[in-house]
Amino acid sequence: MFKKTYQYEVVKNGTIPTWDKNSLYSFQNPVSIGDKVKVLFGSELVEVVNIEHYPNISVIYVK
Numbered sequence: 036m037f038k039k040t041y042q043y044e045v046v047k048n049g050t051i052p053t054w055d056k057n058s059l060y061s062f063q064n065p066v067s068i069g070d071k072v073k074v075l076f077g078s079e080l081v082e083v084v085n086i087e088h089y090p091n092i093s094v095i096y097v098k
Contacts, residue, residue: 038063040061040062040063041061041062041063041064041065041066041093042059042060042061042062042092042093043059043060043062043066043086043092043093043094043095044058044059044060044092044093044094044095045058045060045072045074045094045095045097046094046095046096046097047096047097047098048084048085048096048097048098049096052092052094054092056092059092060072060074060075066083066086066095067083067086068083068084068085068086069082069083070082070083071083072095072097074097081097081098082097082098083095083096083097084096084097084098
């Protein structure tokens with residue numbers, strides 16, 4: 036069975052995306068504002084404060 040994954044570039048709030056496909060993170064569920072996610076640049080959960088969708092990529096901004 037095929038499992039859908041959702042890919043986002045994750046950046047700290049106040050910075051700009053790199054638009055680099057090598058910096059994408061995959062999640063099993065879609066991410067929403069207010070969710071807490073774990074990413075490599077931090078060992079703790081970080082809160083999603085904004086999401087922007089573009090034709091080729093979606094970007095989530097975290098605290």
